Amino acid sequence: xxxxxxxxxxxxxxxxxxxxxxxxxxxxxxxxxxxCGTQRGCTGIVRGQEVYTHLLPKIKLEIVVSxxxxxxxxxxxxxSSASTGHYGDGKIFxxxxxxxxxxxxxxxxxxxxxxxxxxx
Numbered sequence: 001x002x003x004x005x006x007x008x009x010x011x012x013x014x015x016x017x018x019x020x021x022x023x024x025x026x027x028x029x030x031x032x033x034x035x036c037g038t039q040r041g042c043t044g045i046v047r048g049q050e051v052y053t054h055l056l057p058k059i060k061l062e063i064v065v066s067x068x069x070x071x072x073x074x075x076x077x078x079x080s081s082a083s084t085g086h087y088g089d090g091k092i093f094x095x096x097x098x099x100x101x102x103x104x105x106x107x108x109x110x111x112x113x114x115x116x117x118x119x120x
Contacts, residue, residue: 001097001113002071006061007035007090008082013059019081020063025074027113031060037091058090064100064113 008016013030020028034055043052061078065071071094083089102112 001100001109002065002068002094003097004061004063004065004071004074004078005093006063006078006082007033007058007092008061008078009084009088009090010057010059012082012084012089015081016061016078019077020074023073023077025063025065025070025077027064029062031062033058033060037088056088064097066110066113 006016010032017028020026035058036055043050045051063074065074075092075094078092099108100112101108
């Protein structure tokens, strides 16, 4: 199993979610975060004053997939929908997961991340 974490621009969130949905990727966790990379923030005008902002608002996505094939599909969807070609587009991190457990049923591994029939 693989975990993908992506840091993207706030304004690209809906495009990324649409691309992941089109790729049949579900089970996404979304966070509002602040951070900076090599750009180290930006300068803007607030009430006529120039203001330097070190931490910029971003969106963090966490996605767990069953194998490297799904990892590639998810990363390709994020890359194609999040990229603007400018500084601050974000980063993607992917790594192995040792354990995944569905709390409700106790299912582990592959069974824990794949959809099960919804009970009424």
